[in-house]
Amino acid sequence: MxxxxxxxxxxxxxxxxxxxxxxxxDGLVERAFAAALPEHTAEAAEHVRATMGESKISVFRHLTGGDEERAQEANRAFEGAYARLVDQGLCxxxxxxxxxxxxxxxxxxxxxxxxxxxxxxxxxxxxxxxxxxxxxxxxxxxxxxxxxxxxxxxxxxxxxxxxxxxxxxxxxxxxxxxxxxxxxxxxxxxxxxxxxxxxxxxxxxxxxxxxxxxxxxxxxxxxxxxxx
CATH class of the missing domain: 3.40.50.1000 (HAD superfamily/HAD-like)
Structure with missing residues (x-):
């Protein structure tokens, strides 16, 4: 259209x-986010879906309330989780x-x-x-x-x-x-x-x-x- x-x-x-x-x-991004923030809420999951496409560190800054150390830690965990999914052939x-x-x-x-x-x-x-x-x-x-x-x-x-x-x-x-x-x-x-x-x-x-x-x-x- x-x-x-x-x-x-x-x-x-x-x-x-x-x-x-x-x-x-195929849900890989959401799976990696869940691995990075295992305590995430339904509201956090909705924010992840709404902000698909954005820089991942900016999303984690929002989810951690601006706590830069936690955001960077979560971002590293996310990148590691996504990398493992890619290495498993899920790409x-x-x-x-x-x-x-x-x-x-x-x-x-x-x-x-x-x-x-x-x-x-x-x-x-x-x-x-x-x-x-x-x-x-x-x-x-x-x-x-x-x-x-x-x-x-x-x-x-x-x-x-x-x-x-x-x-x-x-x-x-x-x-x-x-x-x-x-x-x-x-x-x-x-x-x-x-x-x-x-x-x-x-x-x-x-x-x-x-x-x-x-x-x-x-x-x-x-x-x-x-x-x-």
Whole structure:
């Protein structure tokens, strides 16, 4: 579904989220959060679901009431728990994701994979999938000054590194409201939500998504149609 009229600015850079957008989540994030905070409440679990896509340390700061030491400890436990799940083979690409990434590059577009995870976890996921070279750029919050989504920093860092002519030449794709807000704040002309992750179509549209797709495999056709 398309919420806004398309423009004709060619997309030079596509910034894609990982878990829930290009990589299957299947509850792994929530399981890792539960391992990191075994005493968590139902309210905390709801906050985790609502803030999917954000930098994980910022979520733990909220859950620990701003106690930085506890937040850092919980974040380390989360990253360790998620890493163990990845090492157990519970990490797989979403249907069509790999073909989409390769097609976008073949079309001459720069691709960037972004995440709210720490760099070590992001690299572990990429190795598990054999994706070390599948994208031109891979970014985590630390690569963009430390602020994750919904701030625009990772998108803007990708745009600077790619040398795009305008932020209007950027497309952002994600499965959460945080992904959408990050893309909008960066000025991307395409900010597409996908229905393969944490948030449903209504949530993505309420956040301001310009498009909602069934999955990332539909992205190349969207860009081709929009550019005529």
């Amino acid at each position: 398309n919420r806004t009229a398309a423009t004709r600015t060619p997309v030079e850079l596509v910034v894609l989220d990982m878990a829930g957008t290009t990589v299957a989540d 797989a690409p979403l249907p069509g994701a790999e073909d989409t990434l390769r097609r976008l590059r073949a079309e001459g577009r720069t691709t960037a994979l972004t995440t709210g995870f720490a760099r070590d976890t992001q690299d572990r996921i990429l190795r598990a999938l054999g994706w070390e070279d599948i994208a031109d750029l891979t970014l985590c919050p630390a690569d963009a000054g430390g602020r994750g989504r919904p701030h625009p920093d990772m998108v803007l860092t990708a745009a600077l590194r790619a040398g795009v002519g305008s932020v209007a030449a950027v497309a952002v794709v994600g499965d959460t409201a945080s992904d959408i807000r990050s893309g909008l704040r960066a000025g991307a002309s395409v900010v597409a939500g996908v229905r393969t992750g944490a948030h449903d179509a209504d949530t993505l549209l309420d956040a301001g998504a310009t498009h909602v797709l069934d999955g990332v495999a539909d992205l190349p056709a969207l860009l081709a149609d929009r550019e005529g």
